[in-house]
Amino acid sequence: xxxxxxxxxxxxxxxxxxxxxxxxxxxxxxxxxxxxxxxxxxxxxxxxxxxxxxxxxxxxxxxxxxxxxxxxxxxxxxxxxxxxxxxxxxxxxxxxxxxxxxxxxxxxxxxxxxxxxxxxxxxxxxxxxxxxxxxxxxxxxxxxxxxxxxxxxxxxxxxxxxxxxxxxxxxxxxxxxxxxxxxxxxxxxxxxxxxxxxxxxxxxxxxxxxxxxxxxxxxxxxxxxxxx
Amino acid sequence: xxxxxxxxxxxxxxxxxxxxxxxxxxxxxxxxxxxxxxxxxxxxxxxxxxxxxxxxxxxxxxxxxxxxxxxxxxxxxxxxxxxxxxxxxxxxxxxxxxxxxxxxxxxxxxxxxxxxxxxxxxxxxxxxxxxxxxxxxxxxxxxxxxxxxxxxxxxxxxxxxxxxxxxxxxxxxxxxxxxxxxxxxxxxxxxxxxxxxxxxxxxxxxxxxxxxxxxxxxxxxxxxxxxx
DNA sequence: GATTGACTCGTACAGCGTACGATGCGATTT
DNA sequence: AAATCGCATCGTACGCTGTACGAGTCAATC
Numbered sequence: 001x002x003x004x005x006x007x008x009x010x011x012x013x014x015x016x017x018x019x020x021x022x023x024x025x026x027x028x029x030x031x032x033x034x035x036x037x038x039x040x041x042x043x044x045x046x047x048x049x050x051x052x053x054x055x056x057x058x059x060x061x062x063x064x065x066x067x068x069x070x071x072x073x074x075x076x077x078x079x080x081x082x083x084x085x086x087x088x089x090x091x092x093x094x095x096x097x098x099x100x101x102x103x104x105x106x107x108x109x110x111x112x113x114x115x116x117x118x119x120x121x122x123x124x125x126x127x128x129x130x131x132x133x134x135x136x137x138x139x140x141x142x143x144x145x146x147x148x149x150x151x152x153x154x155x156x157x158x159x160x161x162x163x164x165x166x167x168x169x170x171x172x173x174x175x176x177x178x179x180x181x182x183x184x185x186x187x188x189x190x191x192x193x194x195x196x197x198x199x200x201x202x203x204x205x206x207x208x209x210x211x212x213x214x215x216x217x218x219x220x221x222x223x224x225x226x227x228x
Numbered sequence: 229x230x231x232x233x234x235x236x237x238x239x240x241x242x243x244x245x246x247x248x249x250x251x252x253x254x255x256x257x258x259x260x261x262x263x264x265x266x267x268x269x270x271x272x273x274x275x276x277x278x279x280x281x282x283x284x285x286x287x288x289x290x291x292x293x294x295x296x297x298x299x300x301x302x303x304x305x306x307x308x309x310x311x312x313x314x315x316x317x318x319x320x321x322x323x324x325x326x327x328x329x330x331x332x333x334x335x336x337x338x339x340x341x342x343x344x345x346x347x348x349x350x351x352x353x354x355x356x357x358x359x360x361x362x363x364x365x366x367x368x369x370x371x372x373x374x375x376x377x378x379x380x381x382x383x384x385x386x387x388x389x390x391x392x393x394x395x396x397x398x399x400x401x402x403x404x405x406x407x408x409x410x411x412x413x414x415x416x417x418x419x420x421x422x423x424x425x426x427x428x429x430x431x432x433x434x435x436x437x438x439x440x441x442x443x444x445x446x447x448x449x450x451x452x453x454x455x456x
Numbered sequence: 457g458a459t460t461g462a463c464t465c466g467t468a469c470a471g472c473g474t475a476c477g478a479t480g481c482g483a484t485t486t
Numbered sequence: 487a488a489a490t491c492g493c494a495t496c497g498t499a500c501g502c503t504g505t506a507c508g509a510g511t512c513a514a515t516c
Contacts, residue, residue: 142425161444168396197370216389219451
């Protein structure tokens with residue numbers, strides 16, 4: 001019996017060591033890195049319900065139980081896959097004296113795009129927050145808002161307002177992405193039942209999601225900048 | 229073999245008939261109504277992962293497979309439980325000439341509270357939208373915004389902005405509810421790593437969620453009312 | 457050469473959703 | 487009264503899941 005590494009270790013930067021196993025057949029050997037990357041691929045291809053430990057192991061050319069040396073549980077795979085997808089490389093001028101508003105919009109739009117590129121991430125987020133990369137984004141958000149002159153007492157509220165908006169917009173958008181004829185069916189239901197207003201505005205069709213996202217974000221930023 | 233009713237039929241108003249079965253032992257007989265209500269109880273008590281068909285049947289004093297006469301699948305149980313929890317009784321003056329802003333705030337705060345009363349609903353929502361009661365709320369939202377003078381072309385965007393915000397705020401709040409020492413651990417992590425801004429503002433602790441929700445909502449409504 | 461520790465994997469098990477067919481029972485038809 | 491029918495219930499069984507367990511492999515170390 002051996003002790004488990006279990007948690008996701010954050011290696012410094014260097015791999016720090018030669019390849020530990022030259023691979024028996026042809027595969028490049030198992031590693032947390034490879035497991036997470038493959039999990040993301042699998043999630044992209046098959047969705048949340050499509051991720052099974054056996055299937056993931058197959059893709060890696062490994063036995064199902066081998067994964068458990070690197071990973072504590074299937075839940076942990078979800079956590080790691082989610083956080084990996086949310087990585088953010090801030091533009092170099094972000095720390096500088098650039099326009100704070102532009103910085104925020106850029107980061108939040110990137111956030112949204114990252115999640116929409118991997119729609120499963122939106123439905124995973126509610127259950128597990130607070131990964132490494134999420135914290136980085138929150139930190140950047142806090143800095144930009146402080147730069148914008150938001151009072152320290154209002155900072156947390158401002159951060160969470162923006163966070164809430166992005167999360168909500170992204171989750172909604174992602175969940176409406178897959179079901180295309182469901183939307184038509186829904187709109188049909190509007191017609192037959194008593195929802196005249198949203199039926200007339202064709203709420204479930206023809207939506208400019210990107211534009212709406214940007215507009216609401218502007219409203220929020222206006223309010224936050226005006227302070228209180 | 230018998231045909232399934234499968235979908236959730238919306239009975240008119242009257243039960244339209246005597247009790248179909250006087251119950252063999254003591255139980256008040258199975259029904260969709262009772263199944264959904266019990267599912268909500270079970271979800272409240274045990275969370276999303278705690279809902280198993282066998283356990284649900286046990287609580288109902290029925291065999292596991294009996295549920296499938298009334299319900300197409302476990303997924304359908306989730307759908308029905310979610311929609312049930314989101315029912316909304318609009319105050320009678322909502323259709324009248326009352327303050328539109330008050331109407332909206334009331335409905336959205338009620339929405340948020342309803343979901344927070346059943347935290348599992350927040351994590352369920354991303355996967356399945358568009359239940360009956362959600363549509364009702366969207367319709368009411370649309371009417372109030374129209375009353376507020378929002379141009380028809382901007383109506384959908386305005387509805388979705390508010391929806392997004394509420395969903396995001398609620399999901400975030402709900403997912404931060406259960407993990408109390410996780411929050412402390414998270415805050416601890418902030419200290420040891422490089423997140424000075426949000427560490428100083430104690431982002432993960434001491435949050436006035438309700439106040440922040442209301443403030444962000446006001447910003448959004450300000451922006452929407454100002455038109456554009 | 458013996459030992460150790462990192463790593464892999466085959467087998468096995470409990471628990472899940474649910475397909476299927478048998479069964480019971482009130483109402484309807486004959 | 488007897489036969490039929492449709493709604494509703496449930497026992498059994500099947501395929502699939504996550505993963506506990508322990509045996510196995512190999513490189514590095516002593």
